[in-house]
Amino acid sequence: MKCDTKTFAQMYETVYKDLYRFALCMMRNPQDAEDAVSDAVVAAYENIGKLKKEDSFKSWIFTILSNICKKKWRSAAKESKCTDEENLFSGSLEEPDMGLAVDVRKAFFLLEEEEQTIIGLSVFGGYTSQEIGDALKLNPNTVRSKRSRALQKMECVLR
Numbered sequence: 001m002k003c004d005t006k007t008f009a010q011m012y013e014t015v016y017k018d019l020y021r022f023a024l025c026m027m028r029n030p031q032d033a034e035d036a037v038s039d040a041v042v043a044a045y046e047n048i049g050k051l052k053k054e055d056s057f058k059s060w061i062f063t064i065l066s067n068i069c070k071k072k073w074r075s076a077a078k079e080s081k082c083t084d085e086e087n088l089f090s091g092s093l094e095e096p097d098m099g100l101a102v103d104v105r106k107a108f109f110l111l112e113e114e115e116q117t118i119i120g121l122s123v124f125g126g127y128t129s130q131e132i133g134d135a136l137k138l139n140p141n142t143v144r145s146k147r148s149r150a151l152q153k154m155e156c157v158l159r
Contacts, residue, residue: 002049003048003049003051003054007054008044008045008048011054011057012041012044012061014057014058015057015058015061015062016037018062018121018124018125018126018127019037019040019041019061019062019065020033020034020037021124021125021126022062022065022066022120022124022125023036023037023040023065023069025123025124026066026069026073026105026108026124027069027072027073032072035072036065036068036069036072037065039068040061040064040065040068041061043064043068044060044061044064047064055134055135056135056136056137058121058127058135059117059121059132059135059136062117062120062121062125063113063116063117065120066113066116066117066120070109073105073109103157103158104154104158106157107153107154107157107158108154110153110154110157111150111153111154114136114146115146115149115150115153116150117136118132118136118143118146118147118150119147119150119151119154121135122143122147128140129141129143129144129147
């Protein structure tokens with residue numbers, strides 16, 4: 001798809017609040033959420049030529065954001081592991097209180113990409129099955145089924 005700066009800005013304007021809300025739910029830190037959204041916008045702008053239809057912009061940019069959040073989580077986990085190992089050798093390791101939020105994120109990241117997009121758009125973005133179906137070119141009933149199955153998968157992991 002050919003897209004100028006003005007068109008990109010108009011498309012971004014329709015989803016920026018939802019992108020931030022999604023990132024904030026995933027990252028649990030306003031600065032990290034802002035960084036993730038910024039990275040997603042830059043990546044989307046640089047790769048806008050790969051987007052085939054303007055109608056798919058919402059799901060496409062949410063997928064980019066989801067992948068960036070995952071990457072940041074992996075990076076943070078590696079840093080945390082190094083810090084924990086350093087604390088272990090210094091004898092001052094305290095038991096981290098990760099809480100349910102981390103478990104939910106881990107369960108979320110175990111889902112397939114399409115499932116993550118559906119859950120992200122539905123739960124974090126507040127989109128209806130019809131809106132998600134339109135964005136992903138799926139029947140709204142299919143969206144509801146996939147959402148239900150994805151939530152069941154997450155529930156199994158969280159037990």
